[in-house]
Amino acid sequence: MSRTVYLDNASTTPVRPEVLKAMLPYFSEQFGNPSSIYPLGQRASDAVAEARATLADILGAKPREVFFTSGGSEADNWAIKGVAHANRDKGRHIITSAIEHHAVLHACQALEKDGFEVTYLPVDKDGMVRPEDFRAAIRPDTVLASIMAANNEIGTIQPIAQLASIAREHGVIFHTDAVQAFCHEPLDVNGLGVDLLSASAHKIGGPKGAGLLYIRKGVRVDNLIDGGQQERGKRATTENVPGIVGFAKAAELAASELDQERSRVVELRDHAIERILAEIPHARLNGSPRSRLANNVNVSFEFIEGEGMLLQLAARGICVSSGSACTSGSLDPSHVLLAIGLPHEVAHGSLRMTLGRDTTASDVDFAVDELVGVIANLRMMSPLYEDFRHGKVPSLLS
Ligand SMILES: *Cc1c(COP(=O)(O)O)cnc(C)c1O
Numbered sequence: 346m347s348r349t350v351y352l353d354n355a356s357t358t359p360v361r362p363e364v365l366k367a368m369l370p371y372f373s374e375q376f377g378n379p380s381s382i383y384p385l386g387q388r389a390s391d392a393v394a395e396a397r398a399t400l401a402d403i404l405g406a407k408p409r410e411v412f413f414t415s416g417g418s419e420a421d422n423w424a425i426k427g428v429a430h431a432n433r434d435k436g437r438h439i440i441t442s443a444i445e446h447h448a449v450l451h452a453c454q455a456l457e458k459d460g461f462e463v464t465y466l467p468v469d470k471d472g473m474v475r476p477e478d479f480r481a482a483i484r485p486d487t488v489l490a491s492i493m494a495a496n497n498e499i500g501t502i503q504p505i506a507q508l509a510s511i512a513r514e515h516g517v518i519f520h521t522d523a524v525q526a527f528c529h530e531p532l533d534v535n536g537l538g539v540d541l542l543s544a545s546a547h548k549i550g551g552p553k554g555a556g557l558l559y560i561r562k563g564v565r566v567d568n569l570i571d572g573g574q575q576e577r578g579k580r581a582t583t584e585n586v587p588g589i590v591g592f593a594k595a596a597e598l599a600a601s602e603l604d605q606e607r608s609r610v611v612e613l614r615d616h617a618i619e620r621i622l623a624e625i626p627h628a629r630l631n632g633s634p635r636s637r638l639a640n641n642v643n644v645s646f647e648f649i650e651g652e653g654m655l656l657q658l659a660a661r662g663i664c665v666s667s668g669s670a671c672t673s674g675s676l677d678p679s680h681v682l683l684a685i686g687l688p689h690e691v692a693h694g695s696l697r698m699t700l701g702r703d704t705t706a707s708d709v710d711f712a713v714d715e716l717v718g719v720i721a722n723l724r725m726m727s728p729l730y731e732d733f734r735h736g737k738v739p740s741l742l743s
Contacts, residue, residue, distance in 0.1 A: 349662040350708045354548075354640055354701035355497050355525060356666060360591065361550040361702075367594040368552065371587040379584050380575065389586045396593030403600045404542065404559055405533035412558045412576045413589050417524035417545030419569070420558040421448035421491075423580070424520040424541040427566035428489045429456050432518065436486030440517070442466045442474050443684040444501075445493050449522055450680075453491075466492075471633035472501035472685050479508050483515045490519050494526035494542075498681040498697060499632030500641025502530065509538040518564060524548055524556075528599035529607070529638060540564045546588065550702065551595030555588030610639045610700050613709050617642050617698060620713045625720050629742050631682060631695065640700040645687060647742055648730035649694030649723050657719040663712050666697045688741050 351359075360368075371392060377385035379393050394408070401408040414420045429439060441453050443465045453463045464482045466474050474492055483490075490512050495502045505521050512519040520541040523532055527544035534542055541564065546555040560566055560579075572581025599606070622628055627647040646654070651667035658665055678692035687695075698712065724730040732738045 347662050348711065349664065350712050351664045352698040352700060352704065352708070352712055353664045353666050354704075355697065355699035357547045357553065358550050358701055359703070360547075360552055361595060361598060363598060364551055364591045364594045368587040368591040371590050375586075379586060380573070389584070392586060392590050393584050396589045399593040399597055400544075400557060403528070403596050405535050406559050407562065409577070410534075410559055410562055412560060412580055413584060413592075414543075414556045414558055414580065415554055415585070416547070416556040417446075417522065417543050418448035418556075420543035420545070420556045421446065421520075421522050422452045423558055423566070423569040424543060424560075425449060425452040425489065425491055426456065427569055428518050428520065428541065428564070429461055430567040431565040432488045433461075436484075436488045437461045438464070438484050438487040440464045440466060440479065440482050440487060440490040440492075442468060442492050442503075444468055444472055444496055444498075444681045445491065446497055446522055446524070449491055449493070468501075468684050470686055471636070472496055472499050472631075472681065473633060473636065474503055474508065476504060476507050476511060480511050483511070483517060487515070487517050490517050492519075492521060494521045494523040494532065495530065495638050496632070496681060497525045498679055499643045499685065500525075500638035500699075501633045502526065502636045502638060504636075505539065506537050509540075513538060525638060528596050528603065529640065531603065534559055534561070541566075546592035546595055549595050549599045552588050552591045555585055555592040557592070606702065607639045610704070613700055613704060613706060614639060614642055616706070617700075617709045617713055618644070620710075621716065624713070624717050627740060627742060629691075631685060631687070640704075642698040642700075643695065645682070645691045645695040645742075646720055647691055647694060647740060648727050648733060649720060650727075651693050651695055653723050654694065654696060654719055657722065658712075658715060661715045661719070663715055665712070667695055691741050 375388050377389040379390035397408045397411050401411045466478050492508055494505050509519045518540045521539045522543045524545045528549040540561045542559040544557050547553040570581045629645050631643040655667050678689050682692035
């Protein structure tokens with residue numbers, strides 16, 4: 346029997362059995378609409394309230410500051426478009442970074458068509474936003490800043506507390522896309538000083554289609570979805586009760602295991618990185634070596650086509666992703682890898698392995714063993730590598 350090794354946990358994670366079990370009754374026996382006043386509805390309403398309290402507690406927020414959404418993308422869109430529109434009388438300038446998730450970047454681009462101005466901050470070679478760049482970009486008409494807590498491709502963790510404090514000094518509302526950081530790193534909305542924060546269930550062992558936006562009390566945000574009075578009139582649509590219950594269960598489990606799981610995964614991550622850099626020539630680690638998500642390995646290989654590498658790894662049962670802009674067949678190199686200064690050719694030969702709760706040391710070793718073989722194969726067939734070996738083209742790394 347062939348083996349499958351899933352190392353793409355930044356894309357999505359399997360729903361944990363405990364989470365599925367908690368969700369199941371809300372599809373069937375407890376199917377009520379939380380807005381209904383009879384007991385069947387009230388039981389659903391109670392389940393949503395309990396989930397909200399659990400998630401608020403994990404974030405150090407008040408339950409009234411937690412709003413359920415359909416996922417991280419909706420939370421990002423709501424935060425950015427909602428704050429921009431609600432505060433447009435104060436100014437029309439927004440600051441974000443060049444390495445945000447497309448949910449943030451494309452929401453900002455939509456606002457640009459609508460008369461807003463957006464500054465896309467560059468990052469350093471490790472993918473860090475420099476606080477001094479952020480401070481310098483703030484203008485009298487800046488209303489909103491959105492900087493991700495941790496990057497989904499290269500795993501770099503940003504100095505959010507420092508950035509949020511600069512924003513606060515200048516009266517700028519601060520949002521962070523914490524989809525990759527939530528329940529992976531300790532996060533407290535007051536410790537960080539953020540005004541809005543996005544999170545998503547399916548990145549932490551919960552179901553797809555559930556997320557949240559934390560909105561600090563007093564922050565003005567326009568609605569994205571108008572309709573009924575759900576979510577205190579801010580976000581209409583009948584609540585995704587099973588999804589919300591599953592989200593809270595996944596978060597509760599992940600938060601309680603955070604420290605232990607993080608240390609376990611860091612060890613596997615560092616083992617993978619060490620082996621790859623030791624055994625594969627002309628390779629480099631992308632992202633910060635220190636300020637980095639516990640589960641993220643992102644490496645670039647010279648003289649390699651990312652597509653070929655992924656296909657060969659897939660044929661060996663290894664699920665990973667590349668440095669392409671998306672998995673939809675786009676051949677554009679990742680905007681994140683370009684932003685940290687990689688040449689196009691190198692960005693094309695990039696690989697992201699993201700570990701998860703189910704990843705074992707044996708999975709990591711298997712994947713690295715196969716990777717070593719795949720890279721050697723591909724280079725053997727590469728005319729560019731041939732040219733390099735004959736001194737006709739230089740190495741772009743080192
Ligand atoms: C996955 C992800 C999103 C999108 O979340 P969905 O729940 O899939 O919409 C947004 N931002 C980051 C950083 C992500 O990793």
